[in-house]
Amino acid sequence: MANKRFIHCPYCGGKLIRTIIDQRHREHCPQCDHVVYMNPLPVVSCLLFDDKGRILLVLRKNEPYQGMWCLPMGFAEVDEHIEDAALRELEEETGVKGRIVRLLDAESTDDSHYGHLLILAYVAERVGGEVQAGDDAANAAFFPLDQLPPLAFAANETAINKYTSLRGSKLV
Ligand SMILES: [Zn+2]
Structure with missing residues (x-):
C-alpha cells in the first residue's frame, strides 16, 4: 500500500x-x-498511566501487526479535532475515557503497510471508564515501563522513551 x-x-x-x-x-x-x-496521514496515539506508573497498551486484533502491542492509536477523521481523535481512539480501543494533558511527540515514519504517517503522541489521563478491549484491540493492559513487550511501531517506542527521559522534569 x-x-x-x-x-x-x-x-x-x-x-x-x-x-x-x-x-x-x-x-x-x-x-x-x-x-x-x-501527504502523510495523521495518526494519533495516547500515553496513559495507572497509579502505579504503568502504561496502557493494546494488543492488535487485526493485520497489520496482528498480535503485537502498541499504544492506543488510530487515524484522525477529517472533521474532528486532533485531540478529540486521540481520545476517541483511546476510548474505542481501551474503554478508558481520557483527557489530554499535553502533546508529547511527533514522528514522521514510512510504514511498510500504511505508507507515510505523521504519528502524534499525547499524554492523557483517565477521567472515567473501565479498561476493556474494544474495536480492533484484542486486549488492553497496563505494563511497567521496564517490562514492555515489542511494539508494532517504532514511533511508539520513541514517544515512550521521550516520556521517560522527560519524567520528573515537570515537562510531562
Ligand atoms: Zn481531473
Missing part, C-alpha cells in the same frame, strides 16, 4: 500525467487541472 500512485483523477476520471510541480514529481490531471498532492 505504501507509495501507491493514482492512475485516474479522483474528480473527473481523466488519466493523470506525472509532472514536476514545486520541484517534486506529482500526478496532474490535464482535463480539470487537479494536482494530486500526496
Whole structure:
C-alpha cells in the first residue's frame, strides 16, 4: 500500500500525467487541472498511566501487526479535532475515557503497510471508564515501563522513551 500512485483523477476520471510541480514529481490531471498532492496521514496515539506508573497498551486484533502491542492509536477523521481523535481512539480501543494533558511527540515514519504517517503522541489521563478491549484491540493492559513487550511501531517506542527521559522534569 505504501507509495501507491493514482492512475485516474479522483474528480473527473481523466488519466493523470506525472509532472514536476514545486520541484517534486506529482500526478496532474490535464482535463480539470487537479494536482494530486500526496501527504502523510495523521495518526494519533495516547500515553496513559495507572497509579502505579504503568502504561496502557493494546494488543492488535487485526493485520497489520496482528498480535503485537502498541499504544492506543488510530487515524484522525477529517472533521474532528486532533485531540478529540486521540481520545476517541483511546476510548474505542481501551474503554478508558481520557483527557489530554499535553502533546508529547511527533514522528514522521514510512510504514511498510500504511505508507507515510505523521504519528502524534499525547499524554492523557483517565477521567472515567473501565479498561476493556474494544474495536480492533484484542486486549488492553497496563505494563511497567521496564517490562514492555515489542511494539508494532517504532514511533511508539520513541514517544515512550521521550516520556521517560522527560519524567520528573515537570515537562510531562
Ligand atoms: Zn481531473
